[in-house]
Amino acid sequence: MTSFYRLLRIFSSSRHGKIARGISIGLFVSVVILIFYRFSLFEPFELKTLDWRFKILSSPDEASSEIVIVVVDQKSLDYYERMESIPWPWPRSLYQPVIDLVALGGARALIFDILFTERSGYGYEDDKYFEDVVKDRGNVYMPIFMSKKEHELDLALEEHLVSERTVPVDDESEVDWEDYRSVVLPLDGLVMGARGLGNVMMNPDGDGVYRRVPLLSKYREKFFPSLALSAVKGILGVKRFSVDRANRLHIGRKTVPLQEDGTVLVKYYGGAATYQYYSIASLIESWVRLEEGVEPVVEPVEFRGKIVLVGLTAPGLFDLKPTPLSSVYPGVEVHATVIDNIMQETFLRRAGVLTVLLYVLVINLLCGIVASYFVRLRVLIPLVCGCMAAPFLLALGSFSSNLWLDLVSPEVGVVLTFVLTSIVSYSTEGRQRRFIKNAFTHYLSPSVIDELVGNPERLRLGGERRELTVFFSDIEGFTTFSEKLPPEELSEMLCEYLSQMTDIILSHGGTLDKYEGDAIMAFWGAPLPQLDHAQRACVTALECQAALAEIRRQFSSRGWPLLYARIGLNSGEMAVGNMGSRERFDYTVLGDNVNLGSRLEGANKQFGTWVMISESTWQLVKDDLEARELDVIRVKGKETPVRVYELLAKKGELPEEKAKSVELFGTGLALYRKRRWKEAMEVFSKLPDDPPSAVFRRRCTELLRSPPPENWDGVYSMISK
Numbered sequence: 001m002t003s004f005y006r007l008l009r010i011f012s013s014s015r016h017g018k019i020a021r022g023i024s025i026g027l028f029v030s031v032v033i034l035i036f037y038r039f040s041l042f043e044p045f046e047l048k049t050l051d052w053r054f055k056i057l058s059s060p061d062e063a064s065s066e067i068v069i070v071v072v073d074q075k076s077l078d079y080y081e082r083m084e085s086i087p088w089p090w091p092r093s094l095y096q097p098v099i100d101l102v103a104l105g106g107a108r109a110l111i112f113d114i115l116f117t118e119r120s121g122y123g124y125e126d127d128k129y130f131e132d133v134v135k136d137r138g139n140v141y142m143p144i145f146m147s148k149k150e151h152e153l154d155l156a157l158e159e160h161l162v163s164e165r166t167v168p169v170d171d172e173s174e175v176d177w178e179d180y181r182s183v184v185l186p187l188d189g190l191v192m193g194a195r196g197l198g199n200v201m202m203n204p205d206g207d208g209v210y211r212r213v214p215l216l217s218k219y220r221e222k223f224f225p226s227l228a229l230s231a232v233k234g235i236l237g238v239k240r241f242s243v244d245r246a247n248r249l250h251i252g253r254k255t256v257p258l259q260e261d262g263t264v265l266v267k268y269y270g271g272a273a274t275y276q277y278y279s280i281a282s283l284i285e286s287w288v289r290l291e292e293g294v295e296p297v298v299e300p301v302e303f304r305g306k307i308v309l310v311g312l313t314a315p316g317l318f319d320l321k322p323t324p325l326s327s328v329y330p331g332v333e334v335h336a337t338v339i340d341n342i343m344q345e346t347f348l349r350r351a352g353v354l355t356v357l358l359y360v361l362v363i364n365l366l367c368g369i370v371a372s373y374f375v376r377l378r379v380l381i382p383l384v385c386g387c388m389a390a391p392f393l394l395a396l397g398s399f400s401s402n403l404w405l406d407l408v409s410p411e412v413g414v415v416l417t418f419v420l421t422s423i424v425s426y427s428t429e430g431r432q433r434r435f436i437k438n439a440f441t442h443y444l445s446p447s448v449i450d451e452l453v454g455n456p457e458r459l460r461l462g463g464e465r466r467e468l469t470v471f472f473s474d475i476e477g478f479t480t481f482s483e484k485l486p487p488e489e490l491s492e493m494l495c496e497y498l499s500q501m502t503d504i505i506l507s508h509g510g511t512l513d514k515y516e517g518d519a520i521m522a523f524w525g526a527p528l529p530q531l532d533h534a535q536r537a538c539v540t541a542l543e544c545q546a547a548l549a550e551i552r553r554q555f556s557s558r559g560w561p562l563l564y565a566r567i568g569l570n571s572g573e574m575a576v577g578n579m580g581s582r583e584r585f586d587y588t589v590l591g592d593n594v595n596l597g598s599r600l601e602g603a604n605k606q607f608g609t610w611v612m613i614s615e616s617t618w619q620l621v622k623d624d625l626e627a628r629e630l631d632v633i634r635v636k637g638k639e640t641p642v643r644v645y646e647l648l649a650k651k652g653e654l655p656e657e658k659a660k661s662v663e664l665f666g667t668g669l670a671l672y673r674k675r676r677w678k679e680a681m682e683v684f685s686k687l688p689d690d691p692p693s694a695v696f697r698r699r700c701t702e703l704l705r706s707p708p709p710e711n712w713d714g715v716y717s718m719i720s721k
Helices: 002-011 015-038 043-057 074-083 092-105 125-138 157-163 189-193 225-237 280-291 331-344 355-375 377-399 408-440 447-454 479-481 487-507 533-558 591-609 614-623 656-673 677-684 693-706
Strands: 067-071 109-112 140-147 170-173 180-183 196-199 212-214 216-219 222-225 241-243 249-251 256-257 263-265 278-279 307-312 320-323 326-330 460-476 512-514 519-524 565-580 583-592 610-614 627-635 642-649
Touching: 015 212, 015 355, 015 408, 015 479, 043 377, 043 408, 067 280, 067 408, 074 170, 074 196, 074 280, 074 583, 092 109, 092 280, 092 307, 092 460, 109 125, 109 225, 125 140, 125 189, 140 189, 140 225, 157 189, 196 225, 212 677, 216 256, 222 225, 222 408, 225 249, 225 331, 225 693, 249 591, 256 263, 256 331, 256 355, 256 583, 278 280, 278 656, 280 408, 320 331, 326 331, 326 355, 355 377, 355 408, 460 487, 460 533, 460 583, 487 533, 519 533, 533 565, 533 614, 565 591, 565 614, 591 610, 614 627, 614 642, 627 656, 642 656, 656 677, 656 693, 677 693
Parallel strands: 067 278, 067 307, 109 140, 109 307, 140 196, 170 241, 565 610
Antiparallel strands: 140 180, 212 263, 216 222, 241 249, 249 256, 320 326, 460 519, 460 565, 512 519, 565 583, 610 642, 627 642
16 A cells, blocks of 8 residues: 555645646636627627526516506507598697696606607698697607707707707716717707607617617717606706716716716516506597596596606507517607616616626636536536526526626636636546546445545545434344345345435435445445535435335335334444555444444334434434434443434424324323323323334333332433344
8 A cells, every 4th residue: 555655645636736726727717708808709698698687587567657658559540540531640639638638637747759850741730739738738758869960950949959958967977978960859849848858869789679778968068868867857856967987877866877888778677568558549539538528438547646658659650679578669668668767776787897807707716726626527517507507696686686797708707617627637637536446446435435536635544523423224123034035035125125225325415334234324424524414314214214115015016025124313423534454444433423323223122113313413403304202211331321312204294193193292201201100101092003102101000010219310221232
């Protein structure tokens, strides 16, 4: 073995070396990601992941019920063309009933998303009537369309726009504002008479999807609000805005995060028709009915306190836009969503460049270090999945908090880091791992070999003290029926039993120590630490008993004996490590607590139980499992008494009838310890089919016949293993 130790030192990689290697790879990958990020190579894919987040996390229930939309839909167009012979575009007077019905209901604002830039085909009087209605009602907002093309305006009109319709903004930001050269306006009378004007121009992202809109636009060194912001300004009574150095727009007490180009990321709540829709024809008809003294289709009161938008949804009117949640989304609903975002302060914020790069750097460094330590595929694959899940879960969690945290760049970084680290690790450590496995594969279990591969320094004699849980099981009456079976059948039966029990132990992270004939010894908490070692062991014991029930059914059909196994569990400090000689050793556990676990397995015979655990184990698992206290016993070879419990089920899975019997048993046990044996016997007699109750009935009979001394402590001493 001396030569092996020398070779091991030669091929072994130090911890510092692994850390340095992981950090180097993490830094290299971070630089690559930075270059890709700098040239926006991830952006098309990042936008698609943002759309996906909208689709799975958006909730229409978050949208405000105080915002409603009146739509010029296809049904309304068809109705007026067929029944009234009024083709599109309609006479302006047809909008008067809508304005008056909404005003009568007490709406907070009426916002048109229809550009009335052309004169009415029904003559000057039609336009004049509409302009007068808009001016008289006093709460109507009209759209304008800003453009980069040069377009001359009437000087008086332009003076009115710049002096009366722009908004004062205290700008301390670094925003690169879009500068427009001209404005497409509605009719002059609407410009003068509307409560507010707002820009409706918005540009899609590179893939044609509308995810952001400008709230402020520059014209002649002045700021024009968007249509949504103009309405909010009037509703809240705000006179001026400010933009701070963090690019946050302050609207009274409300704050909106702006992008570097001055746009805002819209937080969509759902697809088309997230807000309540009213067909414009139903409102016009309702006004006519009100004037005739007939009950309207839509009651004016439905608009009380509401923000009402009027827009186009008929396909032929070309105001449908693709958004993250729908490829056909009315433009008017985009403005409605922006108003809602401002009022609820729920705009998306995108994590800044430095935040993303720091985030990518940290995750790449962590992945590099982790991947340098764990290079085996069966460990590496779950780690890769876990590290890829982390940015995914962070992206979902941050989106729920209205933060857009990049997903593509960290995910690409994780994959690149693991791939590069695996390649480097395989080339530098592969020889060492293969040497250890080839040298010891015939002597040690695979789990211990894996531990040695990851920590070669553990290849030495001796152990360490740890808190563990030990597991002992033994088949009841195995010696008796083994003598009656042919050797080949006995071997097949035992192999099938041990295989199933072992599979359950290993599935819960247990370390199989040894087989001794039909007996099994295992433990939890080593070689890898497990904080929940007691819970794992107890769940394993319950599942082993459940599997035994199925084994008995299978064995019965073959004419084999029915197997019943007793299990003992104990938790406490034990010595664990490589025990043996310098030439041959085994990874095992030693100590008094190990011996106690073995004694508890045998103690089941005294109580007719199948799974017995010590008090130290019960204290670790009592929040997760069901058990009943059995007794305080003194096992053979140990003077200190121990309180023992019968393990019954996982928390919440104990049948009601069994729970009642457990409670009744506890009552009898309390009476027994108070020396009230006659009363205790009466209680235990109510559980005729319960083996532990039968044991205590016999004890009560003996104690009544021959009472113990006054200093009797109730401890039962075991006379056999």
